Amino acid sequence: MVKDTSVLLEEKRVFKANYRIVEEAHVKNWEAEIEKGKDPVSYWAEKAEQFEWFKKWDKVLDESKKPFYKWFTKGKINLSYNAVDRWVSSDKRNQVAVLYANEHGEERKLTYYELYREVNKMANALKNLGVKKGDTVSMYLPMCTELLVSMLACTRIGAVHSVVYSGLSVGAFVERMNDANAKVLITADGTYRRGKIIDLKKIADEALLQCPTIETVVVVKHTGNPIKISELSGREIFYETLIDGESDDCPVEEMDAEDPLFILYTSGSTGKPKGVLHTTAGYMVGVATTLKNIFDIHNGDLWWCTGDVGWITGHSYSIYGPLLLGTTTLIYEGAPDYPDPGAWWNIVEKYGVTKFYTAPTAIRHLMRYGSKYPNLYNLSSLKIMGSVGEPMNPEAWMWLYNKVGKTKIPIMDTWWQTETGMHMISPLPISPLKPGTPTLPIPGVDADVVDENGNSVPLGKGGYLVIKKPWPAMFRTLYKDEERFVDSYWKEIPGGVYNAGDIARKDEDGYIWIQGRSDDVLNIAGHRVGTSEVESAFVSHPAVAECAVIGKSDPIKGHVIKSFVILKEGYTLNTNLIEDLQKHVRYELGPVAVLGEIKQVDQLPKTRSGKIMRRILRAQEEGEDLGDTSTLED
Numbered sequence: 001m002v003k004d005t006s007v008l009l010e011e012k013r014v015f016k017a018n019y020r021i022v023e024e025a026h027v028k029n030w031e032a033e034i035e036k037g038k039d040p041v042s043y044w045a046e047k048a049e050q051f052e053w054f055k056k057w058d059k060v061l062d063e064s065k066k067p068f069y070k071w072f073t074k075g076k077i078n079l080s081y082n083a084v085d086r087w088v089s090s091d092k093r094n095q096v097a098v099l100y101a102n103e104h105g106e107e108r109k110l111t112y113y114e115l116y117r118e119v120n121k122m123a124n125a126l127k128n129l130g131v132k133k134g135d136t137v138s139m140y141l142p143m144c145t146e147l148l149v150s151m152l153a154c155t156r157i158g159a160v161h162s163v164v165y166s167g168l169s170v171g172a173f174v175e176r177m178n179d180a181n182a183k184v185l186i187t188a189d190g191t192y193r194r195g196k197i198i199d200l201k202k203i204a205d206e207a208l209l210q211c212p213t214i215e216t217v218v219v220v221k222h223t224g225n226p227i228k229i230s231e232l233s234g235r236e237i238f239y240e241t242l243i244d245g246e247s248d249d250c251p252v253e254e255m256d257a258e259d260p261l262f263i264l265y266t267s268g269s270t271g272k273p274k275g276v277l278h279t280t281a282g283y284m285v286g287v288a289t290t291l292k293n294i295f296d297i298h299n300g301d302l303w304w305c306t307g308d309v310g311w312i313t314g315h316s317y318s319i320y321g322p323l324l325l326g327t328t329t330l331i332y333e334g335a336p337d338y339p340d341p342g343a344w345w346n347i348v349e350k351y352g353v354t355k356f357y358t359a360p361t362a363i364r365h366l367m368r369y370g371s372k373y374p375n376l377y378n379l380s381s382l383k384i385m386g387s388v389g390e391p392m393n394p395e396a397w398m399w400l401y402n403k404v405g406k407t408k409i410p411i412m413d414t415w416w417q418t419e420t421g422m423h424m425i426s427p428l429p430i431s432p433l434k435p436g437t438p439t440l441p442i443p444g445v446d447a448d449v450v451d452e453n454g455n456s457v458p459l460g461k462g463g464y465l466v467i468k469k470p471w472p473a474m475f476r477t478l479y480k481d482e483e484r485f486v487d488s489y490w491k492e493i494p495g496g497v498y499n500a501g502d503i504a505r506k507d508e509d510g511y512i513w514i515q516g517r518s519d520d521v522l523n524i525a526g527h528r529v530g531t532s533e534v535e536s537a538f539v540s541h542p543a544v545a546e547c548a549v550i551g552k553s554d555p556i557k558g559h560v561i562k563s564f565v566i567l568k569e570g571y572t573l574n575t576n577l578i579e580d581l582q583k584h585v586r587y588e589l590g591p592v593a594v595l596g597e598i599k600q601v602d603q604l605p606k607t608r609s610g611k612i613m614r615r616i617l618r619a620q621e622e623g624e625d626l627g628d629t630s631t632l633e634d
C-alpha cells in the first residue's frame with residue numbers, strides 16, 4: 001500500500017502583483033470571479049456572449065450522456081468567422097493579425113484583411129479539391145503563415161484539421177494520417193532548423209507510400225529548397241498555384257456548436273497515439289476567455305507563444321486564442337539558442353513583444369548561459385510572461401523572474417493538457433505567485449486532489465489531480481475510440497471525475513503543486529514521491545542545469561532514486577560533487593529522498609515538445625521494451 005507523499009519542497013517566497021498590473025487587469029477581483037465561476041453553466045454562458053452566433057444555443061450544458069458532455073447545444077457558430085471576419089468589419093481591419101519571423105531574420109506580416117482574403121481563397125481551393133464539411137485535412141508544415149491560413153480555411157468550411165508536428169518521423173506521421181483518414185495533405189518544401197533546411201516533402205513522399213486515403217498533396221514553397229513535385233500527376237500541387245485565381249469570398253459554414261473542429265494526436269505511454277477530438281463552440285469560449293484573463297490581452301499587445309502549432313499550445317494559444325481576441329500573434333520558426341542564446345530576446349526587443357509564453361524546458365536551457373544574453377537586449381516591452389508543459393522548477397522560475405522580467409513581471413505558470421484544450425490551473429495577473437506552482441484552479445474550473453476513492457486529500461498530502469465539473473473546451477472523445485476515452489480518463493477514480501493522470505498536492509494556501517505524471521511516480525519505502533520535487537531540488541544546486549529522476553527497483557525499499565543530471569559548464573561529477581548533491585537534495589527534501597546512483601549525461605530523452613520522457617530512462621535501466629517512441633526527439 002502506497003502512503004501519502006511526505007516529501008515536500010518548501011517554498012515560502014510569495015510575489016505580489018504591482019499596482020500597474022492590478023490597474024490594467026481584466027479581472028480585478030479574484031474572489032468575485034471565483035464566486036461567479038462556482039456555477040460553471042452561467043459563468044461560461046456569459047463568456048460565450050463575446051462571439052457572434054448565427055443561432056444561440058438551447059442549452060448551455062447537456063449532461064445526459066456522461067462523460068460525453070455537450071456544450072451550447074443547437075447553437076450555430078463558426079470559428080474562422082469569429083477569428084477573422086469579425087475583425088475585418090471593425091477598426092482592426094488593417095491591424096497586423098499574424099507576424100511570422102524566423103531564425104534568418106526574415107519576416108512576413110498579414111493584417112486581418114489580408115488574412116481574411118487568403119483564408120477565403122484557400123477555403124475555396126479546398127472545396128474545389130472536393131473537401132467537404134466533416135472531411136479531414138492533414139498538415140505537416142513548419143511554423144508559417146500558410147499553416148495558420150490552412151487551419152482557418154478548414155474551420156471556415158467545416159473541415160476537420162489534423163496537424164502533425166513537422167519534427168515527427170515517417171512512421172509516426174503515417175500512423176496519424178491513416179488514423180484520421182485524411183483526404184488532403186498540406187506540406188512544404190522544407191523547414192528551417194538551426195541553419196539547416198529539413199526537406200519535409202521528402203519525408204511526406206515516403207509517408208505517402210503508406211497513406212491510401214490521401215487524394216491531393218499541396219506543397220507550400222517556404223524555404224525555396226529545390227524539391228521534386230510532379231504537378232502533372234494531378235495529385236501534387238503548389239499552394240500558390242492552388243489558390244491563384246480563387247475568389248477571396250467563400251461563404252462561411254454555419255457549424256453546430258458540437259461539430260468536430262480538429263483532431264490532435266498525443267502519445268500515450270503504451271499503445272497507439274490518442275486522437276484527441278475537440279469540437280467548435282466550447283473550445284472557442286474556453287481558449288478566448290482564458291487567454292484574455294490570464295495574459296490580460298488588450299489592444300496594442302504583441303503576443304508571442306513559442307509553442308509549435310504541432311502541439312495543443314500552438315493550436316489554442318498561437319492561433320485560435322489570440323485571433324479570437326483580435327490581437328497580434330507572433331509565430332516564430334527557430335530554436336531559442338540559434339544562432340546564439342540571445343535569439344529569443346532579440347525577437348522580444350526587435351518587435352516589442354508584450355506577452356511572452358514559453359515552456360520550462362526552454363527556460364532551463366537558456367538559464368545555462370546565465371544572465372549575459374537577456375542583459376544584451378532591451379526587454380522592457382514585456383508585461384506578462386507564462387509557462388506550460390512541465391512543472392516549472394522554482395529555480396528556473398526565479399531566473400526568468402529576475403533576469404528576464406527584472407523582478408517586475410508576473411509569471412503565469414499554466415497547467416493544462418491537450419485534452420483540456422484550455423488553461424485549467426493558473427494564476428491571474430493579480431494573483432500572489434509562488435515559484436513552482438500554477439497556483440489555483442481558474443474561475444469556472446473545479447479541480448481537486450483526491451485519493452483513489454475520490455475523496456479530497458488533506459492539505460499537504462499527495463493524490464490524483466482531477467477535474468470535478470465539465471468545462472467548455474474539454475475534449476469530447478478519442479477519435480474512433482470511445483472505449484479508450486472512458487477507460488483512460490473517467491473510470492479509475494469514482495465519482496464521475498476527470499482523471500488528469502498527474503499527481504499533485506495542495507499547500508496551506510490551497511495552491512496546487514504538480515508532482516509529475518502518475519506513471520512516473522516513485523515509491524520509496526512505501527512513500528509516494530513525485531519526480532518534479534526531486535528534480536527541482538537538484539536543479540536548485542548551482543552545478544545542475546537539468547535533471548531527470550526515476551525509481552529503480554529495489555528489493556528492500558521498493559524504489560531507490562536514480563538521477564540523471566546535466567551539469568552546467570565548468571562542472572564535473574566527481575565524488576565531492578556527488579556528496580554535495582546528496583546533501584543538498586536531502587536538505588531540501590528531507591530523509592525520504594534516498595538517493596541511489598547519480599549519473600552525468602549530456603542529454604535527456606525528451607518529447608519533441610520538450611517534456612522529459614522518464615519512462616525511456618526507466619525502460620533502459622530495467623532492460624525493457626521502450627514502448628511508443630514516436631514523439632521521442634532524436
Ligand code: WTA
Pocket residue numbers: 266311312313387388389390391392413414415416417418419438500501502514516517609
Ligand atoms: C504537464 C500541454 C506542471 C502535466 C498543454 C500535464 C504541467 C501534461 C504544466 C500535459 C504545468 C502541463 N505544471 N505540469 N504548468 N503544464 N504540464 O498534453 O503533466 O502536452 O498532464 O499539454 O503536461 O501535456 P500536453
